[in-house]
Amino acid sequence: MSEEKKHCLIRIRSFYNTFNETEQKIADYILDDPHRIVNGTINEVADEIGIAVSTVFRFCKRIGFKGYQAMKIALAAELVEPIKDIHETILETDSEATITEKIFHSNMKTLEDTLKILPAEAMKEAVDLLLSARKIEIFGCGGSNVIAHDAYHKLIRTGLSVYTQSDTHMQTMSASQLKEEDVAILISHSGTTRDVLDILEILKKNNVKAIAITNFAKTTLSEQVQVILPTFSEETEYRSEALASRIAQLSIVDAIYVNVLFARKEAGKIALGKVRKAISSKRI
Numbered sequence: 001m002s003e004e005k006k007h008c009l010i011r012i013r014s015f016y017n018t019f020n021e022t023e024q025k026i027a028d029y030i031l032d033d034p035h036r037i038v039n040g041t042i043n044e045v046a047d048e049i050g051i052a053v054s055t056v057f058r059f060c061k062r063i064g065f066k067g068y069q070a071m072k073i074a075l076a077a078e079l080v081e082p083i084k085d086i087h088e089t090i091l092e093t094d095s096e097a098t099i100t101e102k103i104f105h106s107n108m109k110t111l112e113d114t115l116k117i118l119p120a121e122a123m124k125e126a127v128d129l130l131l132s133a134r135k136i137e138i139f140g141c142g143g144s145n146v147i148a149h150d151a152y153h154k155l156i157r158t159g160l161s162v163y164t165q166s167d168t169h170m171q172t173m174s175a176s177q178l179k180e181e182d183v184a185i186l187i188s189h190s191g192t193t194r195d196v197l198d199i200l201e202i203l204k205k206n207n208v209k210a211i212a213i214t215n216f217a218k219t220t221l222s223e224q225v226q227v228i229l230p231t232f233s234e235e236t237e238y239r240s241e242a243l244a245s246r247i248a249q250l251s252i253v254d255a256i257y258v259n260v261l262f263a264r265k266e267a268g269k270i271a272l273g274k275v276r277k278a279i280s281s282k283r284i
Contacts, residue, residue: 007116008075009034011063014117014216014232019062025049026059030075038076042068107247113232114248117216125227126211127259130160133183138164139171140187141195147187147213147249154257158264159271168195175199180207188212189231189245191219200224213249229256 012027019027029049030037037045045068046053057068065071090099130136136155140148145166152164165171172195178184184203188196191214200221203210209226216230229252233244261268 007078007113008063008065008071009078010113010117010232011216013234015063015218018217018219022051022055023059023062025051026056034075034079037072038079106244110231110233110244110248111251114230114251117230117232118252122227122229123255123259126229126256127263129183129209129211129227130155130256130260131263133160134181135161135163135178136183136185137174137178138162138185138187139175139196139199140164141168141171141193143243143246144187144189144193144196144249147246147253148185150250151185151187151253151256154253155260157272157275158257158260158268159274160260160264171195171199172202175202175208176206178203178206178208182208184208184210186210186212186221186225187214187249188221189215189249191215191217191221193221196221213252215245 009031012030016024016027026045026049029045036048042053042056046056049056060066060068060071063071065074090102094102138148138151138155140146148164149166152162155162163174165174175184184199186196186200191212197220200210204224210224211227211229212221212225213229213231214221216232222228222230231245231248231252233248261272264271
């Protein structure tokens with residue numbers, strides 16, 4: 001992804017909880033008034049915050065830019081775009097219809113922001129891995145297990161060998177049986193869930209390639225898998241960041257499914273036809 005296509009503000013918000021105290025000061029400075037960066041120099045920024053120029057430069061590198069100038073150009077391009085500042089603040093005076101509208105707008109923003117940071121090459125890599133896999137196992141704990149089952153529900157229609165488990169002990173056992181020619185999909189918004197990281201360790205010992213659907217920020221999970229499909233969502237008063245990310249995770253799953261089915265061509269059509277014929281008998 002070229003520097004001007006990187007979205008600076010989304011990156012800062014996504015990484016924010018992983019920043020140290022100084023990095024959060026720089027982040028706050030940028031988020032409070034992005035135009036100060038566009039119109040200022042690195043020296044002016046450092047002086048106003050009260051830190052060294054080198055610290056500002058390292059911050060730019062930390063969020064994925066070659067330096068201050070690259071971040072400045074990306075930020076300028078981002079500010080030119082129409083700003084959709086949709087807040088999900090629920091007021092006591094809000095009606096049910098207003099609350100519903102705010103939730104829908106918040107979900108739409110989550111999807112738009114995720115699409116901005118989702119690398120096209122990552123989706124291709126994920127699809128290629130799945131198409132070449134002997135067996136695909138999908139893992140997720142808690143709320144992420146719901147997404148894992150949705151992924152299973154979709155991918156089973158493609159004709160590929162797909163499996164998932166609900167119980168965490170069963171997931172661990174199943175992971176231990178995967179081989180080098182298999183592929184795992186790990187779903188965890190935080191990327192720090194103990195159960196998922198335990199499964200990841202088992203997969204690494206077995207040389208199993210893994211795809212992660214996870215938050216955009218660097219985490220233990222994202223740093224140890226072959227392919228990352230990132231999501232971006234913001235926490236609000238009534239919904240945690242993880243809950244808000246579900247709509248993005250489901251959309252990534254849909255994109256994987258359609259891409260895999262499309263790539264399988266006739267074999268995919270035959271597999272889908274078999275599923276449709278089998279479930280048609282369940283309808284009255």
